[in-house]
Amino acid sequence: MATKKKSKAKSKRKIFSKPKFLTDERTRFILGITLSLFTLYTSLAFVSFFFTGGADQSKLDIKWLELITDSEIRVENWTGKTGAYLSNLFINKGFGIASFSFLYVMLVLSLRSWGVKIQSLRKSILYTLLFSIWLSIGMAFVFVDSTSDSFLFLGGSHGFFISEWLISIIGSVGTLFVLILTLLCILTFGFQNTVGFFKGLVKRKEKATEETPIQEEVEEELVADNSKEESFEEETFQDIPEFEPEVLLSTEPEIPVEQIDETIPAENKDEDDVELKIEAVRAQEETVPINQEPLEDFDPTLDLSRYKFPTIDLLEDHQINNSIVSKEELESNKNKIVETLRHYKIEIVQIKATIGPTVTLYEIVPAPGVRISKIKNLEDDIALSLSALGIRIIAPIPGKGTIGIEVPNRTPEIVSMKNIIASKKFQESKFALPVALGRTISNETYTLDLTKMPHLLVAGATGQGKSVGLNAIITSLLYKKHPSQLKFVLIDPKKVELSIYSTIEKHFLAKLPDEEEPIITDIHKVITTLNSLCIEMDSRYDLLKKAHARNIKEYNAKFVKRKLNPENGHRYLPYIVVIIDEFADLIMTAGKEVEAPIARIAQLARAIGIHMIIATQRPSTNIITGVIKANFPARIAFKVASMIDSRTILDSPGANQLIGRGDMLVSISSDLVRVQCAFVDTPEVEAITDFIKDQQSYPSALMLPEYVGESSESTAGEVDLQKRDALFEEAARLVVTSQQGSTSGIQRRFSIGYNRAGRIVDQLEAAGIVGPFEGSKARQVLVQDEYSLEQLLNNISN
Numbered sequence: 001m002a003t004k005k006k007s008k009a010k011s012k013r014k015i016f017s018k019p020k021f022l023t024d025e026r027t028r029f030i031l032g033i034t035l036s037l038f039t040l041y042t043s044l045a046f047v048s049f050f051f052t053g054g055a056d057q058s059k060l061d062i063k064w065l066e067l068i069t070d071s072e073i074r075v076e077n078w079t080g081k082t083g084a085y086l087s088n089l090f091i092n093k094g095f096g097i098a099s100f101s102f103l104y105v106m107l108v109l110s111l112r113s114w115g116v117k118i119q120s121l122r123k124s125i126l127y128t129l130l131f132s133i134w135l136s137i138g139m140a141f142v143f144v145d146s147t148s149d150s151f152l153f154l155g156g157s158h159g160f161f162i163s164e165w166l167i168s169i170i171g172s173v174g175t176l177f178v179l180i181l182t183l184l185c186i187l188t189f190g191f192q193n194t195v196g197f198f199k200g201l202v203k204r205k206e207k208a209t210e211e212t213p214i215q216e217e218v219e220e221e222l223v224a225d226n227s228k229e230e231s232f233e234e235e236t237f238q239d240i241p242e243f244e245p246e247v248l249l250s251t252e253p254e255i256p257v258e259q260i261d262e263t264i265p266a267e268n269k270d271e272d273d274v275e276l277k278i279e280a281v282r283a284q285e286e287t288v289p290i291n292q293e294p295l296e297d298f299d300p301t302l303d304l305s306r307y308k309f310p311t312i313d314l315l316e317d318h319q320i321n322n323s324i325v326s327k328e329e330l331e332s333n334k335n336k337i338v339e340t341l342r343h344y345k346i347e348i349v350q351i352k353a354t355i356g357p358t359v360t361l362y363e364i365v366p367a368p369g370v371r372i373s374k375i376k377n378l379e380d381d382i383a384l385s386l387s388a389l390g391i392r393i394i395a396p397i398p399g400k401g402t403i404g405i406e407v408p409n410r411t412p413e414i415v416s417m418k419n420i421i422a423s424k425k426f427q428e429s430k431f432a433l434p435v436a437l438g439r440t441i442s443n444e445t446y447t448l449d450l451t452k453m454p455h456l457l458v459a460g461a462t463g464q465g466k467s468v469g470l471n472a473i474i475t476s477l478l479y480k481k482h483p484s485q486l487k488f489v490l491i492d493p494k495k496v497e498l499s500i501y502s503t504i505e506k507h508f509l510a511k512l513p514d515e516e517e518p519i520i521t522d523i524h525k526v527i528t529t530l531n532s533l534c535i536e537m538d539s540r541y542d543l544l545k546k547a548h549a550r551n552i553k554e555y556n557a558k559f560v561k562r563k564l565n566p567e568n569g570h571r572y573l574p575y576i577v578v579i580i581d582e583f584a585d586l587i588m589t590a591g592k593e594v595e596a597p598i599a600r601i602a603q604l605a606r607a608i609g610i611h612m613i614i615a616t617q618r619p620s621t622n623i624i625t626g627v628i629k630a631n632f633p634a635r636i637a638f639k640v641a642s643m644i645d646s647r648t649i650l651d652s653p654g655a656n657q658l659i660g661r662g663d664m665l666v667s668i669s670s671d672l673v674r675v676q677c678a679f680v681d682t683p684e685v686e687a688i689t690d691f692i693k694d695q696q697s698y699p700s701a702l703m704l705p706e707y708v709g710e711s712s713e714s715t716a717g718e719v720d721l722q723k724r725d726a727l728f729e730e731a732a733r734l735v736v737t738s739q740q741g742s743t744s745g746i747q748r749r750f751s752i753g754y755n756r757a758g759r760i761v762d763q764l765e766a767a768g769i770v771g772p773f774e775g776s777k778a779r780q781v782l783v784q785d786e787y788s789l790e791q792l793l794n795n796i797s798n
């Protein structure tokens with residue numbers, strides 16, 4: 001399709017290519033001068049027509065040739081007979097004063113011939129012509145009576161006839177409406193900002209009406225004061241500036257005081273009135289998430305400008321029923337730890353407890369000379385003496401010089417998503433893709449920026465809180481991002497976990513064209529979608545290259561500043577977050593077919609804003625392969641069944657000692673942090689999606705590029721030579737003549753996606769034209785000359 005279009009465009013270009021003499025610089029120079037002088041001459045003639053047209057009128061009703069050959073006829077126009085004739089022709093017989101716009105076209109043309117482009121030629125001719133027609137009708141319509149006895153037709157004969165005709169058909173009012181409508185059409189299609197301008201006008205009006213009562217109040221008060229204190233007129237005027245802030249502050253009770261108390265504990269409140277106002281605004285920011293970036297030249301959120309971010313009251317507070325760890329519990333645990341260690345002749349100098357939501361961290365400083373490994377080996381003994389599961393010993397705590405023993409609390413707390421979302425840390429985070437995960441052991445809100453990860457691997461045995469964790473991630477992004485800034489691709493082979501988000505398809509989801517289901521559950525569609533994402537990735541890289549931007553942030557910043565022209569294919573790029581729940585199912589059924597595009601996206605997609613989160617219940621090495629592990633440096637482990645599983649995910653033990661229900665270890669750049677995942681229940685997620693769903697949306701989900709060459713029947717590993725790619729033979733000839741069998745070579749030569757090229761190479765391998773994949777080395781070409789190749793191709797076709 002694309003190539004067809006290209007060749008069409010090429011042939012068009014050929015037909016309309018400029019004559020050779022026009023490309024000669026000297027011709028263009030002379031042409032430019034001629035056009036400019038002619039423009040100047042015509043301008044003078046037009047202007048002169050206003051002053052001399054009356055006197056010349058009776059002499060201009062003959063043909064131009066007669067006019068210039070008859071020496072007895074003399075005209076007043078400053079530019080002589082031709083000028084007089086031209087201006088009469090254009091202004092009175094043609095378009096009235098709208099004829100001046102033709103001068104503009106001539107100016108654009110003459111500048112063009114000197115290589116100065118102020119506007120697209122086609123556009124300026126089209127819109128000037130339309131505007132002249134409109135103006136001439138408009139002028140004739142408005143001034144039909146006032147100029148009836150003048151020599152000058154402001155709308156010209158053209159305008160006069162059309163306007164008379166329109167009035168006879170639809171009357172004066174109808175004609176006026178047609179004129180207004182056509183003007184709006186010309187403005188809307190001729191200027192990019194027209195719609196935005198009118199919207200802005202409406203907004204400004206709304207604002208003005210909101211402000212009016214306050215201003216009126218100020219004015220009323222001032223008038224009242226003036227009448228009261230007429231004798232102190234001067235002083236009253238001096239007082240005006242002091243009045244305003246007082247009146248403004250008196251309108252403040254719009255922000256309820258309880259709201260302030262709810263979010264920010266009353267601290268450091270100044271007596272100063274102005275500061276009081278600032279604090280109130282901050283308080284509002286915490287309860288109602290406001291994260292739209294300040295409006296720039298281009299506002300990506302404008303399409304859904306009235307979109308409201310989910311409110312905090314959609315979430316529930318699960319923390320109400322939480323019980324606090326008692327002093328006795330702490331004391332008894334401490335004693336048991338000290339006793340057990342003493343039993344093994346380990347003396348400790350100091351012990352300190354930090355109470356977390358699910359575990360309490362006992363930090364001990366051993367007496368000098370005690371070997372750390374000795375304590376580490378006592379994990380099971382301490383667990384036995386505390387009769388608790390899930391004891392974890394961190395020896396030593398990095399950067400602290402102490403040894404940590406994490407002991408589960410008797411009644412673990414639930415960390416509510418509500419509190420995490422309302423926390424200052426999350427609200428004020430400036431991350432591009434902020435994710436609020438939960439609370440650390442020292443009760444700090446744990447947030448991370450998905451763009452820095454840049455991909456996340458989530459693993460955990462069944463029922464340990466993975467789905468809740470994924471919901472927490474999605475929810476926190478929904479609370480912070482506008483639909484124009486973020487799209488999700490949701491892949492859910494289990495079919496139940498992510499279906500809850502299908503209602504926000506038109507706001508936040510991206511899918512394949514012609515695909516009905518917004519959540520991808522079918523394995524073949526998963527492969528197509530992942531390949532389509534690879535194409536999107538390639539096209540985003542091309543855009544970045546064209547824009548000389550290093551990453552999506554720089555690119556979007558340039559786009560927002562209107563430095564990138566949408567006519568050249570540039571567009572605002574939303575972040576795309578791909579979430580795969582139950583990755584194991586995919587790998588088991590499609591193997592390399594899914595692993596390859598995932599690895600490719602994971603390797604390259606960071607700069608262009610595609611981020612992946614893959615979750616699995618089965619963290620075994622055949623699922624989380626070396627390729628996946630290498631490309632997913634950020635990992636989250638919920639409780640897993642064995643130490644081997646823990647090592648597979650985190651490269652260290654520990655996940656097997658977690659206590660479940662959202663207790664997790666987060667490993668980012670070799671830091672291991674224990675976090676209690678925030679709890680968000682399904683009804684809460686439903687409330688959020690309903691809140692979004694009920695708002696104005698885009699007409700459809702974001703359409704991912706079409707993936708060409710996808711064959712839904714083929715499965716991993718099998719290459720069916722009966723279903724060869726259309727480019728198979730050409731690719732074979734290329735490989736044999738160049739004696740190089742690289743996928744990237746084929747990709748470049750035929751301008752096709754990586755995956756299609758890869759598939760062709762697989763077919764070439766199956767046909768015995770190239771050798772097997774040899775890692776970093778290029779594939780060997782097994783056919784030496786074209787003759788042998790043709791024979792081989794003949795055999796395959798038969």
Ligand SMILES: Nc1ncnc2c1ncn2[C@@H]1O[C@H](COP(=O)(O)OP(=O)(O)OP(=O)(O)O)[C@@H](O)[C@H]1O
Pocket residue numbers: 414415460461462463464465466467468469617661662663676677678679680
């Ligand atoms: N962060 C949490 N805080 C409190 N309870 C939690 C938390 N996460 C999970 N739970 C509890 O554990 C249950 C199972 O969680 P979840 O459905 O997320 O497990 P899962 O790992 O996705 O299981 P599966 O893999 O079978 O889908 C929840 O219904 C909830 O009661």
